[in-house]
Amino acid sequence: MQLKKICRGCSAAAFLIAIGVSLPAGHAQAQMRWVSEVTVVPEGRWSGPRLRDGQPDIQGVWSNDIANHDNFTDPQGGIPGDPSKGLNVANGARKVKPRSERAPSRVSDPPDGQVPFQPWARAKQQEFLANFFNPTRPEYIEPGARCAPAGIPKALYWHGYEIRQFPGVVVFLFNGGTRIIYLDGRPHLPQSIKLWNADSRGFWEGNTLVVDVTNNNAKARFGRTGEFASENVHVVERYTFAEGHYTYRAVFTDPTVFTRPFTVTIPAHRITEKDPQDGWHNEQEWANAPGKPPFYENYERVCVENNHGHGAVAVVSGNAAAPSLKQGGRQ
Amino acid sequence: MRGSRVVGTCAVLAFIAALSAEIIHADPLTKPAKRVADIPRTKEGHPDLTGIWQSISTADFDLEPHSPRKDAPPGAGVVEGDVIPYQPEALRKKQENFAARDQLDPRLQCFTLGVPRDNYYPEPFQILQRPRDLTLIYEFGNSVRTIHTNGTLHPEGDNPEFWLGDSRGHWEGDTLVVDVTDFTDKTWLDRSGNFHSDALHVIERWTPLDKDHIEYSATLEDSKVFTRPWNLKVILYRLKDKNIQLIENYCYTLDYDRYYPFPKDGP
Numbered sequence: 343m344q345l346k347k348i349c350r351g352c353s354a355a356a357f358l359i360a361i362g363v364s365l366p367a368g369h370a371q372a373q374m375r376w377v378s379e380v381t382v383v384p385e386g387r388w389s390g391p392r393l394r395d396g397q398p399d400i401q402g403v404w405s406n407d408i409a410n411h412d413n414f415t416d417p418q419g420g421i422p423g424d425p426s427k428g429l430n431v432a433n434g435a436r437k438v439k440p441r442s443e444r445a446p447s448r449v450s451d452p453p454d455g456q457v458p459f460q461p462w463a464r465a466k467q468q469e470f471l472a473n474f475f476n477p478t479r480p481e482y483i484e485p486g487a488r489c490a491p492a493g494i495p496k497a498l499y500w501h502g503y504e505i506r507q508f509p510g511v512v513v514f515l516f517n518g519g520t521r522i523i524y525l526d527g528r529p530h531l532p533q534s535i536k537l538w539n540a541d542s543r544g545f546w547e548g549n550t551l552v553v554d555v556t557n558n559n560a561k562a563r564f565g566r567t568g569e570f571a572s573e574n575v576h577v578v579e580r581y582t583f584a585e586g587h588y589t590y591r592a593v594f595t596d597p598t599v600f601t602r603p604f605t606v607t608i609p610a611h612r613i614t615e616k617d618p619q620d621g622w623h624n625e626q627e628w629a630n631a632p633g634k635p636p637f638y639e640n641y642e643r644v645c646v647e648n649n650h651g652h653g654a655v656a657v658v659s660g661n662a663a664a665p666s667l668k669q670g671g672r673q
Numbered sequence: 674m675r676g677s678r679v680v681g682t683c684a685v686l687a688f689i690a691a692l693s694a695e696i697i698h699a700d701p702l703t704k705p706a707k708r709v710a711d712i713p714r715t716k717e718g719h720p721d722l723t724g725i726w727q728s729i730s731t732a733d734f735d736l737e738p739h740s741p742r743k744d745a746p747p748g749a750g751v752v753e754g755d756v757i758p759y760q761p762e763a764l765r766k767k768q769e770n771f772a773a774r775d776q777l778d779p780r781l782q783c784f785t786l787g788v789p790r791d792n793y794y795p796e797p798f799q800i801l802q803r804p805r806d807l808t809l810i811y812e813f814g815n816s817v818r819t820i821h822t823n824g825t826l827h828p829e830g831d832n833p834e835f836w837l838g839d840s841r842g843h844w845e846g847d848t849l850v851v852d853v854t855d856f857t858d859k860t861w862l863d864r865s866g867n868f869h870s871d872a873l874h875v876i877e878r879w880t881p882l883d884k885d886h887i888e889y890s891a892t893l894e895d896s897k898v899f900t901r902p903w904n905l906k907v908i909l910y911r912l913k914d915k916n917i918q919l920i921e922n923y924c925y926t927l928d929y930d931r932y933y934p935f936p937k938d939g940p
Contacts, residue, residue, distance in 0.1 A: 394716065466936035480932035490926050490933075491815075506808055508723065508801045513808065520815050520921070522799070528916045537921050561926075561933035572935045630826040639825065642818065642835045646925045647784045647859070 375622065376418065377407050378445045381609045383584040388549040390585065395509040397525075397546055400583045403613040403638070405502035405623035408445040411492070414565035415455055417499075418444035421566050425475055448495075450591070451605035457569050458601045470568030485562055489645035491519030491538040493562025494555060494577060498590055498608050502623040504640055512544060512551065517625065517643060523553055530556050536573055538562060551581040572598040586612045613638075709847045712881045715802065719844050720881045722800045722807065725917050726909040728889075732793035735865040736905060744775070745864065751793070753904040757867055763898040770866025778864050783925035785816045785836035787860030788853050788875055789891040793907045799919050807842070807849070815921045820851050827854050834871060836860060842877075849879040862893075870897040885911040 388398040409417035420438055438444070447455030459467060473482035486492055492500045501517035514521040523542040531541045533556065541557035555577040563570050575596040582589045590608040594600070615637055617624045626638035713721040731739075731748030737757060738750035759767055770777055780786060786794050791811045798811040805823040810816070820840040827839050834857045842851035853875040861868050874894040881887050887909040894902040 463936070470936075480929065481934075483932075485926075485929075485933055488926070488929055490930075491921075491923060506801070506803070508803065508808075511801060513801065513810075515817055519923075520810060520817055522810065522919065524918065528918075531918070531920065535920060538923055538926065539921055559930075560935045561930055570936060627828065629821075630828050631824065632826070634824075639821065640819070641828075641833070641839075642785075642816075642837050644785050644816075644836050646782070647836055 375620070376409055376445070378418065378439075378443060380446060380607065381407065381587050381589070381611075382607070383549070383582045383587055383589040385550050385580070385582050386548055388546075388583070390583075393507055393509075397507055397512075398549060398551075398583060399507065400551075400588070401505055401507050403502050403504050403624065403626060403640070404588065404610045405613055406499040407609040407611055409499065410622075411486075411496050411499050411565040412567075414567050414569045415447040415449055415457065416441070416444065417448060421474065422471060423475060448499075448606050448608060449604055450607040452602070457564075458604050459569075460599060460601055463570075463599045467568045467570065470563065470570075471566075474566055474568070484566060486518060489518075489649050490562065492516060493519070493538050494540055494558065494579075495590070495592060495606050495608065496562060496564055497521075497539075498610070502613055502625060515640065515643070518645075523551075530554075533557065536560070540577070549583050551579075551583070553577075553579040553581070555579060570599070571596045574598045586614075588612075709881050709883070712847075712884045715804065717804055720847050720849070721802055722849070722879065722881070722887065723802050725797050725799045725912045725919065726887065727795070727797040727912055728793040728907045728909055729795075730793055730907045732905070732907050733790065733795055733863050736863045736867050737865070739865070751905045751907050753906065758900040758903055760898060760900055763868075767866050767868060770861070770868055772866075774864055774866050777866070779859060779861055780813075780864065783814055783923075783927075785814055785860070786811070787836055787856070787862075788818070788838045788840070789877065789889075789893075789905065790860065790862055791816060791818070791837065792877075792889055792891075792909070796922065797912055797917075797919060810919060812919045812922050813924065815919075815923055820849075822849075827852070838873070838875065847881060849877075851875075851877040851879070853877060868898065869893065869895045872897045882908070885913070 391399040393399050412421045413419045418439065419441070449455045449457055452458060470482060473479070477483045486500070491497065497503065497514070497516040497519050503514055503516040506513045506515065510524065510526045512523040512525065514523070519539045521539045521542055523544045525544050525546070528543065530543060535541070535557055536559035537557055538559055538561065540555045542553050542555050544551055544553040546552070558571065558573060558575050558577070560571055560573045560575060571594060575594060577592050577594050579590065579592040582591070588610050590606070590610065592606045593603050594606060595603040613624045619626065624638070626640050629637050629639040631637065709720065713723065715721045730751055731746055732751045734745035735748060736750060736752050738755050739745060739748055741747040791798065791813070794811070794813055796812040798809055801808040801810070805821070807820040807822065809818040809820065811818070816837065818837045818840065820842045822842045822844070825841060827841060833839065833855050835855050836857055836859070838853040839855040840851050840853045842849050844850070856869065856871055856873040858869065858871040872895050876892040878890045879887055888906065889909050890904060890906040892902050892904050893899065
């Protein structure tokens, strides 16, 4: 109980908690944490409920369908070079399935599913990956293990997250970071300001929230496979919503690092009261509301305050408390 | 002549009436809040506290009255009665904290500041309001706090502890009253080592004075640390700079972000 208490909602320390979580049977979603198919919601009109300011009401908790951040372009393929030989691949899947049965790359364009890195940048990505399991330098430790915000796009496949909407504002409350997206047409921050979650300006087109993202500090990687952009990266995100699903499609443009723009596609689904608490998609708690039908609420999320170093590569004073990889101390 | 004098009297009376309606007087803990004129309101009729706010008091430097110090501007204090009523042992601990404040203040590690400290720390915070809750995002650490106003109760069960406590609020007239419990004992109340235990219980009262000012008061009870409940009070000011927005300040990353430069081309 103590572990649960101190780690509730803390992202880096939560690495350990979800290891070996056995999902209760009896609910379709509970029986399978991940799916291999990418559900794509077409852009079009919004026919669902609206808020008073006219925004489509898409508030609630959402989570990605296919995998965590182990591998950006082969999401269910595990981390290349994993000494545990895939035992923990894709959060509980005990074996890596053949590539044809795994989810496709998050890079949906170009068609080969690869990030169109310039050669030097590909080499830097490979260098990070090659050193991931035995980091000999501080920069080989993923920033998330130090509780840094996951950044864009990684926050979208790091645990479930809540979207709250207000007049002229959409807020994403991620397990790793918070984004406030203004819809009022104001200019971006001065470009000299660089931030983990960057700076977001959005507007609605039918069922699609379009967000222009600049001011990225480019310190976060896209996954444990080490993909990255530079501070010059410009992202145009399109979040296309339907009743229980949405599709994230974002075009990343950065001539400093890439040979051409590329598109990232991430399918996500809504978490409802029918979904059990599973430590990943649904980290909510039941509200204490006697006499009312049961509903979830989110507790506070802190990380650095409780970071005991349960990450793939633990970051804690002296690393003394770090579980070894043999113990499967990662997610 | 006579007619104009009557008009004048009416004007004075109206002025006094307006004053009393717009100013919330001294002790919000006992007097019910009056309805405040000319403030933004929700469709439900409650004050709409949406905005970016900041205290310009010296409360975060020292809640109690203090002369200028190298590490603090002077301040008349924000504690009702000036002195925090510590139990003897707790007062000794406070004094130890004060002596080592340049090392022990949790803010130096960029840890979540806690309640009420987050509300008078000298960085802005944003309030976003829905009927069911208020979302408070503090620039320092980008901490997110939810004040539930949907009739839910504090959590039961495994004795949860939160850095910001667990906040359940309701409206009493134009005052948002928030009951905050389930604290850790790891946060401080200011930079001077004023502290609390995990038995802390805070009752906040957020009362708009006009459209750009909120009177924020908090009653702090802690049977392990204080001899009696005590009150603090600060004014929160709406930031009105053009295009004002929070700029995320994950300051704990500043200790290591040098390890993550953009991997430049070349060796």
